[in-house]
Amino acid sequence: MIRTRFTEMFGVAHPIVQGGMQWVGRAELTAAVANAGALGFLTALTQPTPADLAKEIARCREMTDKPFGVNLTILPTLVPRPYDEYIDVIISSGIKVIETAGNNPKPHLPKFKAAGVRVIHKCTSVRHGLSAEKAGVDCISMDGFECAGHPGEDDVPNLVLLPAAANVIKIPMIASGGFADARGLVAALALGCEGMNMGTRFMATREAPIHPKVKEAIVAGDERSTALILRSLRNTSRVFGNSVARRTIEMEREGKGIAEIGPFVAGAKGRVVYETGDLEHGIWSAGTSMGLIGDIPTCRELVERIMREAEALIRGRLRGMAA
Ligand SMILES: Cc1cc2nc3c(=O)[nH]c(=O)nc-3n(C[C@H](O)[C@H](O)[C@H](O)COP(=O)(O)O)c2cc1C
Numbered sequence: 001m002i003r004t005r006f007t008e009m010f011g012v013a014h015p016i017v018q019g020g021m022q023w024v025g026r027a028e029l030t031a032a033v034a035n036a037g038a039l040g041f042l043t044a045l046t047q048p049t050p051a052d053l054a055k056e057i058a059r060c061r062e063m064t065d066k067p068f069g070v071n072l073t074i075l076p077t078l079v080p081r082p083y084d085e086y087i088d089v090i091i092s093s094g095i096k097v098i099e100t101a102g103n104n105p106k107p108h109l110p111k112f113k114a115a116g117v118r119v120i121h122k123c124t125s126v127r128h129g130l131s132a133e134k135a136g137v138d139c140i141s142m143d144g145f146e147c148a149g150h151p152g153e154d155d156v157p158n159l160v161l162l163p164a165a166a167n168v169i170k171i172p173m174i175a176s177g178g179f180a181d182a183r184g185l186v187a188a189l190a191l192g193c194e195g196m197n198m199g200t201r202f203m204a205t206r207e208a209p210i211h212p213k214v215k216e217a218i219v220a221g222d223e224r225s226t227a228l229i230l231r232s233l234r235n236t237s238r239v240f241g242n243s244v245a246r247r248t249i250e251m252e253r254e255g256k257g258i259a260e261i262g263p264f265v266a267g268a269k270g271r272v273v274y275e276t277g278d279l280e281h282g283i284w285s286a287g288t289s290m291g292l293i294g295d296i297p298t299c300r301e302l303v304e305r306i307m308r309e310a311e312a313l314i315r316g317r318l319r320g321m322a323a
Pocket of ligand 1 (some may be wrong): 018019020021022023043052071092100102122143147148149150156176177178179197199200201203246284285286287288289
């Protein structure tokens, strides 16, 4: 057992989080993560309406009696989403932990506090972490440059970002981006965090509700298999480096704007990739941690392996070195 301020605060057995993932963070995965003793998050906006989110939460409850949370990503979208209605559903469904991302959650905190919902805010810089702490969130998930999805615009990898954040942030912090195994977890603890968050690693699990070809592509990929797109729009996104990502970067170099690039990178096309396994159909998120992923275990096998190896690493190799 590894006990940290994170496991104590959220009442989970292991200091491991499965962060929100658009189209991937559904009940099958989140329940499997919860049943493995880690903290999983359903992704609110994967559900087309707040009513669908209520149904998905109920479906997840049928598969686990362990705690799980909901991710709410507040980013500019082509079609505006009714965030307040999603929040009302999260609260009225009795969810007790939410992962916010994309924007400062401050305006929504009074509602969460009043309902006894703890907030983990995911961000990509020390300054944003500090401002979320000041606003009153309970925990920070710090996403470094290695991560899948939105790494921000500062390009600071976790070896510097995490200890720099730990120097000033007092509330518990979770390390995110580039983590996939026991060595990452032990490093996260050494760098000042109370646990680690993984996205890409959890995609390559048996329970992840995506096409097997996507999981196989993650296993076959390595740390150089990602691409950074939409930098020119200051909305950088780390995705699997397929032909659509390369074409997007070309269009950016040609000076094209959102009107031309938008249809190329539409989330709906990425959804088709996960459903059909057609890896070139659109843009889909994956991180540099692909370089560390070599199999497709169940969530339980993955979490148990990480915990077993992390404890062995602390008790064996590291302890031996300190003697
Ligand atoms: C397929 C995919 C979709 C994602 N969608 C979201 C999202 O909707 N909201 C969010 O906050 N983070 C999202 N993320 C980021 C993850 O929650 C997590 O922060 C990130 O994957 C960590 O980096 P890693 O992939 O190296 O573990 C997504 C990641 C992946 C791989």
